[in-house]
Amino acid sequence: MKVKDRTVIVTGAARGIGRGLARACAQAGATVIATDLLADEVRSVGAELGPGHLAIQCDVTDEAEITAAIECATSRFGAIDMCFTNAGVAEGSDPMATPDAVWDRAWAVNVRHHVLFARALLPGWIERGEGYFIATASAAGLLTQIGSAPYAVSKHAAVAFAEWLSVTYGDRGVRVSCLCPMGVETSMLAPGEAGALEDLGSRIVRSAGDVLQPGDVADMVLEALRHEQFLILPHPEVSTYFRRKAEDYERWLSGMRRLQASAQ
Numbered sequence: 001m002k003v004k005d006r007t008v009i010v011t012g013a014a015r016g017i018g019r020g021l022a023r024a025c026a027q028a029g030a031t032v033i034a035t036d037l038l039a040d041e042v043r044s045v046g047a048e049l050g051p052g053h054l055a056i057q058c059d060v061t062d063e064a065e066i067t068a069a070i071e072c073a074t075s076r077f078g079a080i081d082m083c084f085t086n087a088g089v090a091e092g093s094d095p096m097a098t099p100d101a102v103w104d105r106a107w108a109v110n111v112r113h114h115v116l117f118a119r120a121l122l123p124g125w126i127e128r129g130e131g132y133f134i135a136t137a138s139a140a141g142l143l144t145q146i147g148s149a150p151y152a153v154s155k156h157a158a159v160a161f162a163e164w165l166s167v168t169y170g171d172r173g174v175r176v177s178c179l180c181p182m183g184v185e186t187s188m189l190a191p192g193e194a195g196a197l198e199d200l201g202s203r204i205v206r207s208a209g210d211v212l213q214p215g216d217v218a219d220m221v222l223e224a225l226r227h228e229q230f231l232i233l234p235h236p237e238v239s240t241y242f243r244r245k246a247e248d249y250e251r252w253l254s255g256m257r258r259l260q261a262s263a264q
Contacts (some may be wrong), residue, residue, distance in 0.1 A: 001175060001225055004029035007077045009070070011113065012061050014041035017136060017179075018081030022212035023085050027052055027058070032078070032196035033073040036087070061105075070120050073128045079128070085114045086136040086179075092150035106150035111157045112123055118165060122174065129173035132148055134205055134225070135162040139182040139238045143245060145247030146204045146260045166230055177220055177226050182235040183211035204263050209235050 003025045010025070012018035012035035021033045026049045034049065035058040038043035038111045046055025054076060055079045058069040073080060089109045092098040114135050124233035125131025140146070164179035170176065191202050205211075224232040231238055245252040 001082070001228060002028070003222060003225065005080065006081040006240060007033070007073070007079065008033045008084065009033040009035065009073060009080050009117075010083040010084040010086055011035050011117070012136075013045055013055075014038040017184055017214045017217055018084070018086040020216075020218035021043055021086060021221060022049060023178070023215065024218035026050075027083075028222060030082075031077050033069070033077070035069055038231075048214060060085075060116070061108040063116050065121055066113075072185075076171075079124060079257075080115050080121060081130070082132040082134065083117050084134045084136070085117050087113055088138070088155075090145075090148055090151045092148045095149045097119070098214050103150050106154045107157075110151070110154035111161065114158060114161050122169065125174050126172050128168065129148060131173065132175040132225070133162070134179065134221070135163055135176045136179045137162065139180050139233075139235065139241075141178075142180055142242045144256065146256065146263070147202075162230075176220075177225060177228070177232055179217075179229055179232045180238060181217055181233070182214065183218055184234075185211050185213055199259060204259065209237055236242075 008025050008030045009020050010022045010032060013022045015038070016038035020038065022032050023046055026032045032049055034042055034045045036055070036075050037057065037059050039057040042055045042057060046053060046249035052074060056069045056072060056080060069218065070080065078239045087109055089106060092102045096218045106109045118133060121131060122131070135158055137158040138151070138155040145152035145155070159178055159180065162176055166176035212234055220234045221232055
């Protein structure tokens with residue numbers, strides 16, 4: 001599927017990959033609804049996109065706000081064709097040191113937000129026989145994340161939900177893709193920023209491979225969507241690591257422990 005002439009909604013669009021996706025979709029000829037909790041920043045993105053697009057403040061953990069945002073978008077542009085559930089947080093560390101509130105936030109943003117948007121959009125897509133759901137997860141969802149247990153666990157769940165959507169609705173016209181990058185130059189890799197990995201996790205991600213620019217990742221996503229590719233890996237080496245994990249779990253776990261030790 002191409003995004004040209006499609007109406008798309010992007011969550012977490014104020015910064016990083018989400019902002020890159022909003023820009024890339026608009027440049028490719030889509031009508032873009034950019035959403036984010038950061039009101040001023042998402043309005044700035046809306047101004048960049050220009051007339052014919054829409055910026056909406058939306059808390060993706062609040063089902064009522066999601067419903068209101070979708071209703072606002074559809075009343076103006078008609079049915080939404082594609083949904084990029086991109087918002088995410090990377091807080092937390094060792095489970096013994098991570099408060100319940102951080103776990104709850106990771107679950108709400110990194111997992112439940114995908115569920116809420118799917119719940120809102122799937123009925124219309126199934127009735128029409130067409131729709132595209134693109135979930136941003138992480139290479140951590142296929143491998144793991146050293147340092148942050150909430151991020152590793154919730155991103156695994158995000159991948160699992162995308163897989164389930166594809167299996168369950170793929171023969172009913174609903175296309176599904178799951179974006180799993182490693183390092184991308186966003187606030188997630190800036191320790192101390194809200195929603196960012198702590199220092200250990202950030203250092204390991206930066207040392208694991210190239211740190212890509214959000215706009216480059218967005219371009220890769222649009223190319224993958226042309227082929228309706230489920231797993232989108234901007235860092236191709238993730239496929240190798242994932243295969244090695246499956247082939248010899250014990251060896252992979254041992255290697256990850258060594259990687260962790262080398263970074264401390």
